Amino acid sequence: MPWSFRLLLAAVIATYGVGYVLAVALPLAPQAREAALLAVKFSAASGLLAAVLKRWSMSRQGAQAMSSALLSMAVTGAVRAGVVLVGLLTLRRANGDLMAFVVAFFAIYFVQQIIEVSYVHFEQKRQTQAALGT
Secondary structure: OOOOHHHHHHHHHHHHHHHHHHHHHOOOOHHHHHHHHHHHHHHHHHHHHHHHHHHHHHOOOOHHHHHHHHHHHHHHHHHHHHHHHHHHHHHHHOOOOHHHHHHHHHHHHHHHHHHHHHHHHHHHHHHHHHHHOO
């Protein structure tokens, strides 16, 4: 199935929906649940930014698209590192569950990375096929 920006957004939103349901449904202590929900929110915001940047990067042609995709991954990586730092500092000040935050954030992050890389791969493949006329 070819990737489109709509499919990318749907996959991103579905990932966060699953993360939210798990944070609410798992038998966690109240502090852990609050930390996990904060991580889901932070991860959702940074993931949506990543999706928009991926769309921008893949709107370019040829080698510029791949260069832009790598740049967008670097930018979103830095943003995500900053988001994790802000979340940890916020939870530390509030005596929140740091481990629950980290686990929830990076569980979503790893799934998001698979989605983002797949989108870039298939979009680049589509552009190559279009350039070759196949």
